Amino acid sequence: MAQVSWSGTARIKGSSEATRMALLTISLIGIQFTWGVEMTYCTPYLLRLGLTKDKVSLVWLAGPLSGLIMAPIVGLLADKSTSPWGRRRPFMAIGTLIVCASLFILGWTSEVVSFFVQDPETKKSATVILAVLAIYGVDFAINAVQACGRGLISDTLPLSKQQMGSAWASRMVAVGSLIGYGFGAMDLTKLFGNSIGETQFKQLIVVAGLILVSTVGATCWAVEERILITNGKENEETTALETIKGLFRQIWDTALNMPERIAAICWVQFWCWIGWFPFLFYSTTWLGEVYLRFNAPADAKEHPDSLAQVGRVGSSALIVFSIVTFVSSMVMPWFIDGLEEETDGFTPRPPASIAWIVEEVQKHKPPLVSAWSYSHIIFAGSMIAAPFVTSLRAATTIVALCGV
Known part of the structure; x- marks a missing residue:
């Protein structure tokens, strides 16, 4: 059998390790920004086009389907690629172009359809169909970009640095979420006027495309x-x-023959994600409905760009969610038993003034399984409380709790 042969060596530009790690993983900012725009604005957008909520849920099958299909297929094709540009980068570049094309079709769906169709009823149906196809294009292509972007970490870094690369990837995802929800919460029409689109959604599409291409x-x-x-x-x-x-x-x-404990974990994740699915894709719509029902001024429903209003309300709450998620990921390991980093035999001693606090915390640290269970209980309690919310502040609190 022929031997695997390579040319050249993997290298990352940059004068410091932090710079190299940032450049290696910065693409995840653009990817997460695009996900954020899609999750925040696309459900209200589809509802405004005339889709019912139950049909919108079928549209969002694009997410799990694209993850199930595209990630392994693109990974396999990239593994076999002998392109002079490398194995991952060509797929990232092509996927990014497809994402951008799909985004612009999504933002300007009505204009594209109007160019070809004149009959009002046909135009309405064609607009919905094209918007759904554009969302599928975004989801499938961005999963390809994400799979190759994460593949670069293992391809480029030595084994000893891959954990650090994964940590940098998590940071970039958090940064991308915060930037994405931050832009979504701003009134971009006041910032840009009509220079890149006359609505908030169109302007976010342009910004998402530019950030994705840049990163x-x-x-x-x-x-x-x-x-x-x-x-x-x-x-x-x-x-x-x-x-x-x-x-x-x-x-x-593997799914049919996995060990019993692993199967139990998978079953927990399966039922958990049935709960997370509506949170991810309907939270913005729910927050907007709470705002319009309980907190909005009398003339808010007559606003010419109601989608922007709902999107900004949802983005503001999801900023809080992202901050809570980020802080929890940084702080929780200190309070969970079994997540301490390796110290090579060195045990740090806290100052005497707080030693007793540290000792008490160490005594009462829950194991990882218990902490995982508590997080599911918090999420379940938040979802149970959601129908009883009567203010935007309470709704934002529920969304923030889900970040734990």
């Missing part, structure tokens, strides 16, 4: 990949389809 471009510029010369497969031209089939066969077999 993915920065990663592609900064990272130099090893070039695969041959992957060691003698019958390479016939193996791609078989490999994809084998991958899904392996996933199926």
Whole structure:
């Protein structure tokens, strides 16, 4: 059998380790920004086009479907790629272009349809269909970009640095969420006028496209990949389809034969995500409805851009959610047993003035499984309380609690 052969070495531009890590993972800011715009504005947008809430939920099958299909397929194709530009970066660049094209079709769906269709009823149906197809285009393409962006971490960094790379990736995701929800909460029409679109949604689409291109471009510029010369497969031209089939066969077999404890965890995640699904895709709509019903001034429902109002309300609450999530991820490891970092035999001693506090905390640290259970209880309690909310402040509190 032929041996796998490579040309060149993996390298990241930058004068310091922090700079190199930032450039390696900065594409995740653009990816998360785009996800944020989609999750915040697309459900109200689809409802405004005339889709019912139950049909909108079918549209959002794009998320799990694209993750299930695109990530493994693009990963396999990238693994076999012998492109002189590397294995991951060409897929990131092509995926980014598809995302941007789909975003602009989504933002200007009515204009695109009006160019080809004149009949009002046909135009309405065609607008909905094109918007749904654009969302599927965004989801499938951005999953490809994300899979390759994360693949660069393991391809480029040595094993000893990959945990640090994953930590930087988490930071970039948090930054992308905060920036995305921050832009969503601003009145962009006051900032940009009508120069990049006459509505908040269109302007966010343009900003998302620019940020995605900039961040993915920065990663592609900064990272130099090893070039695969041959992957060691003698019958390479016939193996791609078989490999994809084998991958899904392996996933199926693993799902049926996994250890009992792992299966229990998967079942918990399955039922948990049934709860998270409406939170992720309907939280903005719910917050907007609470605002319009209980807190909005009398003339708010007559606002010419009601989608922008709902989006800004939702984005403001999701900023709080992102901050709580970020702070929790930084603080919780100190209060959960079994998550301490390795110290190579060195045990730090706290100052005597707070030693007793540290000692008490150490005594009462819950194990990881208990902390995980508590988080599900908090989320379940928040969801149970949601129907009884009568103010935007209470709704924002519930969204913030879900960040824990």
